[in-house]
Amino acid sequence: LPSPIPCSLTQPVTPELLVSPSSQDLGSECPEDRGNWTGRLDFLLSCIGYCVGLGNVWRFPYRAYTNGGGAFLVPYFIMLAICGIPIFFMELSLGQFSSLGPLAVWKISPLFKGVGMGTILIVSLVAIYYNMIIAYVLFYLFASLTSDLPWQHCGNWWNTDLCLDHHVIKAGNATFPINITNTVSPSEEYWSRYVLHIQGSSGIGDPGRIRWNLCLCLLLSWTIVYLCILKGVKSSGKVVYFTATFPYLILVMLLIRGVTLEGAWKGIQFYLTPQFDHLLSSKVWIEAALQIFYSLGVGFGGLLTFASYNTFHQNIYRDTFIVTLGNAITSILAGFAIFSVLGYMSQELGVPVNQVAKAGPGLAFVVYPQAMTMLPLSPFWSFLFFFMLLTLGLDSQFAFMETIVTAVTDEFPYYLRPKKASFSAVICIALFLMGLILTTEGGMYWLVLLDDYSAGFGLMVVVITTCLVVTRVYGMKRFCRDVHMMLGFKPGPYFRACWMVLSPATMMALLVYNIIKYQPSEYGSYRFPTWAEVLGILMGVLSCLMIPVGMVVAMLQEEGTLWERVQQASRPTMDWGPSLEENRTGMYVASLAGSQSPKPLMVHMRKYGGITSYENTAIEVDREMEEEEEEEESMM
Numbered sequence: 174l175p176s177p178i179p180c181s182l183t184q185p186v187t188p189e190l191l192v193s194p195s196s197q198d199l200g201s202e203c204p205e206d207r208g209n210w211t212g213r214l215d216f217l218l219s220c221i222g223y224c225v226g227l228g229n230v231w232r233f234p235y236r237a238y239t240n241g242g243g244a245f246l247v248p249y250f251i252m253l254a255i256c257g258i259p260i261f262f263m264e265l266s267l268g269q270f271s272s273l274g275p276l277a278v279w280k281i282s283p284l285f286k287g288v289g290m291g292t293i294l295i296v297s298l299v300a301i302y303y304n305m306i307i308a309y310v311l312f313y314l315f316a317s318l319t320s321d322l323p324w325q326h327c328g329n330w331w332n333t334d335l336c337l338d339h340h341v342i343k344a345g346n347a348t349f350p351i352n353i354t355n356t357v358s359p360s361e362e363y364w365s366r367y368v369l370h371i372q373g374s375s376g377i378g379d380p381g382r383i384r385w386n387l388c389l390c391l392l393l394s395w396t397i398v399y400l401c402i403l404k405g406v407k408s409s410g411k412v413v414y415f416t417a418t419f420p421y422l423i424l425v426m427l428l429i430r431g432v433t434l435e436g437a438w439k440g441i442q443f444y445l446t447p448q449f450d451h452l453l454s455s456k457v458w459i460e461a462a463l464q465i466f467y468s469l470g471v472g473f474g475g476l477l478t479f480a481s482y483n484t485f486h487q488n489i490y491r492d493t494f495i496v497t498l499g500n501a502i503t504s505i506l507a508g509f510a511i512f513s514v515l516g517y518m519s520q521e522l523g524v525p526v527n528q529v530a531k532a533g534p535g536l537a538f539v540v541y542p543q544a545m546t547m548l549p550l551s552p553f554w555s556f557l558f559f560f561m562l563l564t565l566g567l568d569s570q571f572a573f574m575e576t577i578v579t580a581v582t583d584e585f586p587y588y589l590r591p592k593k594a595s596f597s598a599v600i601c602i603a604l605f606l607m608g609l610i611l612t613t614e615g616g617m618y619w620l621v622l623l624d625d626y627s628a629g630f631g632l633m634v635v636v637i638t639t640c641l642v643v644t645r646v647y648g649m650k651r652f653c654r655d656v657h658m659m660l661g662f663k664p665g666p667y668f669r670a671c672w673m674v675l676s677p678a679t680m681m682a683l684l685v686y687n688i689i690k691y692q693p694s695e696y697g698s699y700r701f702p703t704w705a706e707v708l709g710i711l712m713g714v715l716s717c718l719m720i721p722v723g724m725v726v727a728m729l730q731e732e733g734t735l736w737e738r739v740q741q742a743s744r745p746t747m748d749w750g751p752s753l754e755e756n757r758t759g760m761y762v763a764s765l766a767g768s769q770s771p772k773p774l775m776v777h778m779r780k781y782g783g784i785t786s787y788e789n790t791a792i793e794v795d796r797e798m799e800e801e802e803e804e805e806e807s808m809m
Contacts, residue, residue: 207272207583207590207752208405210482215410217492222417222568223475224500227306227537228468230565234508235532238444240460241451248452248461250501256679257465258497259671260636262664263643264471265489268480270655272752274579275474278481279723280749283730284742285642287723291635291716292474293580298627298712299473300573301604302620304398305611307566308390309538310559312368315390317555324363325546331367332359339522339547360543368538374615377622377705381614388612391605397567399601402574403594406482409571416568423561424503424510430554431513440516443526444508459686462679467628468500472636475572478579485756490660511536518544537562574600618696618705625694626709631716633684638720640677646743649673658759659751 210216237245271278276289316323323329327336337356365371374381401412431437451457470476480489512526518540519526531540545555578597582589589596611620643652649669657663664672694701694709701709724742731738750761 223572226569233504243447265480268477274583277583287720291719302623324360377618434517436520437513440512444512474576
């Protein structure tokens with residue numbers, strides 16, 4: 174099983190021919206094994222569960238309809254090919270090749286270890302507010318366990334005079350028209366005045382009291398997450414068999430129910446009618462790239478972490494296409510399920526679809542629950558919808574937590590790996606306590622601030638830097654050689670072109686666009702004060718600042734002039750490479766015990782017996798390197 178540092182590196186190197194069998198038993202000095210996925214589908218389902226999250230349901234359909242309907246799919250799939258698939262494959266390759274988490278993987282170039290630190294900071298901030306969204310979902314899930322949904326009618330203590338029941342509207346439309354411009358739906362008042370109790374807070378600087386029912390839901394969601402990641406990938410790898418597949422079953426049920434409703438075609442038409450003139454606008458292409466970027470979860474370290482628990486020769490090339498295309502198809506399907514119901518709702522209310530369509534929490538906690546009240550068996554459909562959101566959210570949260578825990582335990586394997594369950598508990602408790610402010614009456618303002626800034630430009634800087642370090646500092650040839658050694662074939666010209674030019678250039682354009690088009694945060698009509706904006710910007714900048722801080726630390730550990738220190742710190746460490754001795758063929762044998770014998774590859778083959786197809790690859794790689802060295806010498 175993989176361990177991040179071959180045990181032999183903790184001992185003085187002894188030529189293989191002098192090592193006696195008894196002196197090779199160094200097990201007591203080795204850190205505990207990291208573990209692996211235990212089933213064949215664990216990794217694939219974990220990746221699907223991680224990528225397919227709440228954004229597929231509440232962001233994609235809205236983005237599609239506001240950016241040209243069906244025409245949006247053109248830039249969406251082009252950006253998937255340029256930005257999504259190549260970066261996804263790069264992250265999986267780095268994780269699987271090294272069997273290391275997002276911090277320790279920077280043995281590839283210790284100068285840039287700050288990128289890993291930035292990733293952990295971003296993921297921690299996202300994990301705090303993402304679990305609060307899961308807590309809201311749990312709240313609604315419990316509220317659906319009733320014969321009459323609490324947001325169905327006006328007349329409750331939290332309703333105001335502006336509340337207008339849709340049943341009244343429907344009856345009114347038949348006899349006399351009702352002006353609904355200055356009215357509020359019962360579901361909207363239930364969300365803002367009962368669930369959030371936002372009227373108890375005057376703004377972000379006045380959080381008000383803790384809402385204990387929300388606090389208990391947050392505690393429950395952290396407890397569920399902890400129990401599922403208790404044994405690392407061994408436990409979460411089994412839970413995803415349910416959480417990654419069950420949402421599809423519910424999505425299909427909601428889709429069938431949706432398209433059989435009266436007026437559903439009106440919503441679907443609204444969602445898919447292509448407006449090709451939108452493709453001339455740069456905004457549409459940027460929106461498509463942003464959707465791909467956040468939906469696939471690149472840069473958060475989750476993909477790298479999951480791949481690090483794979484066996485060395487797992488076919489991640491195939492898995493990349495299954496997950497990325499599956500994610501895109503899920504988003505499109507979710508659009509049908511959402512907009513068919515919105516079409517029905519607009520017909521019921523007698524208003525255009527664009528007046529009922531919303532994105533984000535507004536769709537999940539206001540519009541869709543309101544639509545549920547119009548259906549027969551409304552509590553059943555409401556329960557199903559929120560159960561789907563729960564399973565969608567949980568497996569993304571597992572990934573965030575696994576990333577943080579794996580990153581830190583890989584840094585301190587001797588101390589933390591045997592205590593991984595206790596360490597996971599400490600992290601969950603710490604993040605729960607930090608998230609308590611989100612359970613206050615003004616908690617929604619803090620959630621919006623975290624959502625807008627925690628994973629904004631900081632995440633893009635992290636991904637651009639990773640891409641440039643792997644291709645320019647580590648070297649494209651060397652990275653392709655590593656992939657060749659692992660999978661048995663080299664990445665083709667498409668991947669190389671994307672890694673070298675297209676992906677970094679597209680993400681640079683995204684970053685510049687985000688900075689130029691910067692808009693202060695707002696929630697409804699509430700504008701955030703300047704100090705809150707500054708706090709948000711600092712959150713984003715802090716993750717970027719980790720990179721220069723990491724550089725300074727790495728250079729202080731080297732010797733020589735400044736330039737010599739930079740050169741030494743940017744080279745891979747001696748123990749960089751596959752974590753298992755039998756996978757360290759070719760150039761990587763040189764950093765293992767036995768490397769002083771004249772033909773390391775032959776010793777390796779004698780020790781592990783025979784030549785496999787992968788060792789054939791290693792021989793090819795060695796031959797290529799010798800030819801390159803000869804070419805360089807002849808040029809000199």
